[in-house]
Amino acid sequence: MGKKTAPRIASLEDAPADAALIRQVVASAGFECVSFSESRHLLLALRDAGFDLLLLDWQMPDLSGREVLAWVRSHLDRRIPVMFLSCRDAEHDIVSALAAGADDYMVKPIRPAELAARIDCLLRRAYPAQASPHAPLRLGDYAFDCALRRVTCNGQPIGLTPKEFDLAVLLFRHEGRIVTRDHITAAVWGREISPMSRTIDTHVSRVRSKLGLQAGHGMRLTPVYTHGYRLERLAHTERAAA
Template identity: 80%
Template sequence: MGKKIASLEDAPADAALIRRIIASGGHECVTFTESRKLLLALRNACFDLLLLDWSMPDLSGREVLAWVRTHLDRRVPVMFLSGRDAEQDIIGALAAGADDYMVKPVRPAELSARVECLLRRAYPAVQSPHAPLRLGEYAFDCAMRTATCNGHPVCLTPKEFDLAVLLFRNEGRIVTRDHITAAVWGREISSLSRTIDTHVSRVRSKLGLQASQALRLTPVYTHGYRLERIERAAA
């Protein structure tokens, strides 16, 4: 399945080239010509990879990276595409949290290979939908559609089971409301509906995630929900 990639690039020719390269790999590329517009978009939408130019007319790519690493899932890969080729710039960007750095001019085959490498690393191959799932004291038999906590059965409705498995398979990542809707219900749900929130509340209660010593399920404002390890959240 193709990924959604954000490109921060104010040079029209480079932006068009990057979009063509990303599209040729089967992914969607959204171009932002201003850093602030990208930051606004990141508050309401999720991207699987960020490609950042360093020199922008408003905020620099380094400033965008700092915001991303503070506010978003740290496993979202970030790659710089920049004309700055000084060794200290490259080292500084990587030390600040970038996952890769490519000096312009953009070389299509190399960029495509680097993008695919980052995506493979960040999003390992999806397991079979019937593969068993175990995380901490929780276990899900996806073939028999049963759940246990510390070996004790947990009674979940079909939709609650699908929602729980989706959240547990994406532990540590933000699962958007749109993703939940498509994966669990397979249809659109009105933005005014409380269906998702009601089911999340039931899953949290039945699995004891509000009292678990290892995991917690929390809302992420304007995005969706995230199941996270408490020790990771504290760190």
């Protein structure tokens, strides 16, 4: 199995001191943190790259954290956990954010140990399959036995090379989200690959072909230009129309 990559966390915070503290807490917990001081910059990044968790301030100079949350819940995988870090401590604000789709809410000032614990809890809750690299994985017609490194489709075994298996598991565990080329490189190969190399594209093509990732099986694997790939589970209407 390739090198395991750290979860990527996006932080929306316009106060430099708070942004620096959040980065320090996240990094100390073993996660990768990318800071954004404007909501529009975060939204642009979310269109192109995958994050495992979002930390949002409520009061921002452009779009509010509530508006960002509404966009995230309408356009991204709803399993992505979102946590508010805000000075707004009124009960109706907290209830409103949770009712709108936030998974957690912490009132500032930030308490580092508590923030790290809450982040860890949200990640474990949102991605239970990633808690153990050997945990079985089932999605649609597909079943992965990660301990024995076998995959079946409707009970029929499919032969994959070790790298193809690692790539397939990575894509299936991130179903609905963009998996960047850098993430694929680190997780499957554990080393840098030249941007000119066709290695990733070749392996993706083989995985798509061998697993039959098409509407008939309820899955679609599509490239995201210059960024990576996204595996999507099709709605019943799309599958029926195939």
